[in-house]
Amino acid sequence: MLIGTRKxxxxxxxxxxxLLLCFSGCATSGGRRFYxxxxxxIKDVAIVYCHPACSVNSITESGKPAKNLYGGGRFLAxxxxxxxxxxxxxxxxxTYESSYGKPATLELHxxxxxxxxxxxxxxxxxxxxxxxxxxxxxxxxxxxxxFF
Amino acid sequence: MxxxxxxxxxxxxxxxxxxxxxxxxxxxxxxxxxxxSIWK
Numbered sequence: 001m002l003i004g005t006r007k008x009x010x011x012x013x014x015x016x017x018x019l020l021l022c023f024s025g026c027a028t029s030g031g032r033r034f035y036x037x038x039x040x041x042i043k044d045v046a047i048v049y050c051h052p053a054c055s056v057n058s059i060t061e062s063g064k065p066a067k068n069l070y071g072g073g074r075f076l077a078x079x080x081x082x083x084x085x086x087x088x089x090x091x092x093x094x095t096y097e098s099s100y101g102k103p104a105t106l107e108l109h110x111x112x113x114x115x116x117x118x119x120x121x122x123x124x125x126x127x128x129x130x131x132x133x134x135x136x137x138x139x140x141x142x143x144x145x146x147f148f
Numbered sequence: 149m150x151x152x153x154x155x156x157x158x159x160x161x162x163x164x165x166x167x168x169x170x171x172x173x174x175x176x177x178x179x180x181x182x183x184x185s186i187w188k
Binding site: 030031032033034035036039042047049067074076078115117134140141143144 | 153154156157158160161164165167169170171172
């Protein structure tokens with residue numbers, strides 16, 4: 001029987017930290033606020049929403065250190081108005097594996113109260129990020145799933 | 149119009165603003181291409 005043996009204990013010691021690291025990485029999926037003081041009203045911040053095929057590696061506000069993250073899957077960033085640089089890759093998920101394209105840089109000026117939807121077009125291993133401003137209700141008409 | 153995608157985005161934004169609005173950490177662990185990295 002495996003449980004209680006030295007082999008099993010060794011397996012737990014090896015697997016547990018790896019699983020914890022995996023969960024830590026996954027924790028950035030969803031949404032994150034990129035400023036630390038009191039949360040502001042939606043009219044005072046900008047929202048950048050990433051298509052599930054975008055894997056965000058880092059977000060840098062102009063003149064400040066980069067904030068790195070794993071933002072695979074749908075990801076939302078709440079930003080103060082300003083200029084930002086996103087390093088991101090497209091990711092294609094299949095049942096058995098994920099494949100990533102080459103990293104691309106997206107320079108984006110965000111304004112208060114605006115919502116931006118980031119997607120892109122892939123050409124082989126290269127992709128070109130695209131931004132749609134969906135601040136107004138009617139802007140949501142521009143969304144589709146045809147990007148990748 | 150893709151109602152599914154539009155609704156998904158709307159719901160995600162509403163859910164985020166009605167939730168905890170977590171601040172990004174300066175250091176995050178990540179797992180990509182099968183390897184674990186520590187980002188600073």
